[in-house]
Amino acid sequence: MTQIIMEGHTVRLARYKVDQAYFATREAAQAIADFLGGEVEPVEIPPEHEWIDGIVLPQTTTPCDDAQAMLDAGENVYLQSKYIPSATDCLTALGKELLKTADLQTDNQRIAVAGLWPEWAEGKHEVDDIYTAMGQVWECFAAYDTAVYPDIYPGSSAWRTFNRPLHGTTPETAMPWAAPTNATDIYKSGEYMIWTDGALYKCISNTNFSPVEYPQAWKKQEE
Numbered sequence: 001m002t003q004i005i006m007e008g009h010t011v012r013l014a015r016y017k018v019d020q021a022y023f024a025t026r027e028a029a030q031a032i033a034d035f036l037g038g039e040v041e042p043v044e045i046p047p048e049h050e051w052i053d054g055i056v057l058p059q060t061t062t063p064c065d066d067a068q069a070m071l072d073a074g075e076n077v078y079l080q081s082k083y084i085p086s087a088t089d090c091l092t093a094l095g096k097e098l099l100k101t102a103d104l105q106t107d108n109q110r111i112a113v114a115g116l117w118p119e120w121a122e123g124k125h126e127v128d129d130i131y132t133a134m135g136q137v138w139e140c141f142a143a144y145d146t147a148v149y150p151d152i153y154p155g156s157s158a159w160r161t162f163n164r165p166l167h168g169t170t171p172e173t174a175m176p177w178a179a180p181t182n183a184t185d186i187y188k189s190g191e192y193m194i195w196t197d198g199a200l201y202k203c204i205s206n207t208n209f210s211p212v213e214y215p216q217a218w219k220k221q222e223e
Helices: 026-036 047-052 063-083 087-099 107-112
Strands: 004-007 010-013 016-018 021-023 040-042 130-133 136-140 163-165 192-194 200-203 218-220
Touching: 010 047, 016 026, 021 026, 026 040, 107 136
Parallel strands: none
Antiparallel strands: 004 010, 016 021, 016 040, 130 136, 136 163, 192 200, 200 218
């Protein structure tokens, strides 16, 4: 049976005991053990009772009724939180399901739902797979299997041979600068990126150079 301790109007679960005396903290139990003798023993708390710890009971003329109502309400909150996903979690799950059949043709559309794409993981990856890594959204443009080629992973020298970073075409979908390495990932006119100093830039001429290397291809956007 779970033992409770009242600290004023606050309910605490007894997590330790010395002989037949129960305590909320090890420190309190140890102090009694040192004074009267005996061993401190942990008390096992059933997971379904954890929510009781810390409930504050009201100071009214009907404390028993109020306590029962609060306990009932607390149990409902506990059960809801344990078995019923939050609205945010449900929307995320729904978004991931819709993403499977969504016809997202542009980089901009894919970046706009970046939080719904899976994070890159080892395994087989097919052409057109989308995932996130290193703060970017990536598209696989050449299939690979890390079981066969373990040197393909985010940041490796082989990574960009199979994956390209997506570029946004609006300030809202601008992603951090990713230096182009081949023809698949050059910046094209109309695309945006966030430079290393946090400034927003718009590409005004196709380029594989940065604003420092070739400023004529970029226009810094005013805040």
